[in-house]
Amino acid sequence: MSDQQTQNSGAAMEGGGFYNRNSAMQASGIAALLSLWEAACLTVHIDQGPLTIVDYGSSQGRNSMAPMRIAINGLRDRLGQSVPIEIVHTDLPSNDFSALFEALASDPDSYMLGASDIFPSAIGRSYFAPLLSPQRVHLGWTTWALQWMNTGAIEAQDHILAGMSASPSVASAVAKQQASDWECFLRLRSQEMRPGAKLVAGFTARTTTDTGWEWLLGELWSAAGEMRKDGLFSEEELNRLTIPIGLRSLEDIKAPFIQSGYYADLRLQHLDLVKVSDPCWEEFERSGDEATFAKRHADMTRAWSGPVIASLIADSRNRIELVSDLFSRFERRLLENPRPHQPYMAAVVLSKRP
Numbered sequence: 001m002s003d004q005q006t007q008n009s010g011a012a013m014e015g016g017g018f019y020n021r022n023s024a025m026q027a028s029g030i031a032a033l034l035s036l037w038e039a040a041c042l043t044v045h046i047d048q049g050p051l052t053i054v055d056y057g058s059s060q061g062r063n064s065m066a067p068m069r070i071a072i073n074g075l076r077d078r079l080g081q082s083v084p085i086e087i088v089h090t091d092l093p094s095n096d097f098s099a100l101f102e103a104l105a106s107d108p109d110s111y112m113l114g115a116s117d118i119f120p121s122a123i124g125r126s127y128f129a130p131l132l133s134p135q136r137v138h139l140g141w142t143t144w145a146l147q148w149m150n151t152g153a154i155e156a157q158d159h160i161l162a163g164m165s166a167s168p169s170v171a172s173a174v175a176k177q178q179a180s181d182w183e184c185f186l187r188l189r190s191q192e193m194r195p196g197a198k199l200v201a202g203f204t205a206r207t208t209t210d211t212g213w214e215w216l217l218g219e220l221w222s223a224a225g226e227m228r229k230d231g232l233f234s235e236e237e238l239n240r241l242t243i244p245i246g247l248r249s250l251e252d253i254k255a256p257f258i259q260s261g262y263y264a265d266l267r268l269q270h271l272d273l274v275k276v277s278d279p280c281w282e283e284f285e286r287s288g289d290e291a292t293f294a295k296r297h298a299d300m301t302r303a304w305s306g307p308v309i310a311s312l313i314a315d316s317r318n319r320i321e322l323v324s325d326l327f328s329r330f331e332r333r334l335l336e337n338p339r340p341h342q343p344y345m346a347a348v349v350l351s352k353r354p
């Protein structure tokens, strides 16, 4: 695939390490994937080195520390304590890679601490393009990224998230895009994976009736609606505020594999739907502190959606002020109506034909 075919809007997570400091919800989902990941590290077929692990959509790296540490320990238990391992973190060119390298150097949980012969590197390119030479990858890891669509062209008039629109035409455009993005990701990763390699993925998903984002993103959309009523956004500007995310069902994820059990030489070894627990709610139940609960959720939501929302506002407007106003209103709404936020995550393990 050429670069021209990658259409992502290009907005990564909130920079300056903000995502690293505000991604506890994602970490909570990742915790539910770690046993699948450990099993993949312990069973993956290894024929020749150097061992290569790729973290697709790494963002600023903090949430990759635990899984990469598990992989290092698992592979070294099998192959010897000094076996060299390269770890490649990939993300969009606009990602805050400085925060990633800072975290590798100084985060107390960095997988680099006390480790030798570990070789981290990064690639700033969409994973809807080839990233590595053929058959280079032994293990792939990707969390909370594959729900982002490879297009910014779908506009919903009734929701801030494309995948939560009730409009049949938007729902059908999202489903079509998500199907083609999934197949494209599978084909490209398969080319990079060694025979017998494994890839573990966790990303936002849904049941037929429920996404788990109804409360949180309903409040964000209502906050944007308040700004429209107050004359801060025109109707057209409000309609443009569509985050290019869709949510796949388990059937959508299985679809490419149905016919022969394989797609692009990949087999779907494991698939289930996990309801992610809300770390802020657990803390709120202990402390009763609504203000902290609302602030943490507002910051976590801003960490992943703030830059893309800013990019959807014309640059002739004061984007910084408008986005800050949106998130202040959002935080106030969360404070008035606190609830647990429990999104669904698909847990996926793929293995390449040996």
Ligand SMILES: C[S@@+](CC[C@H](N)C(=O)[O-])C[C@H]1O[C@@H](n2cnc3c(N)ncnc32)[C@H](O)[C@@H]1O
Pocket: 008, 011, 012, 013, 023, 026, 027, 030, 056, 057, 058, 059, 060, 063, 064, 090, 091, 092, 095, 125, 126, 127, 128, 142, 143, 144, 145, 148, 304
């Ligand atoms: C919510 S963050 C997840 C970060 C980290 N993996 C975690 O679990 O906390 C989603 C990441 O996916 C990245 N992403 C989205 N689309 C991408 C694409 N087409 N290619 C590479 N990275 C992408 C975003 O830039 C962002 O850093």
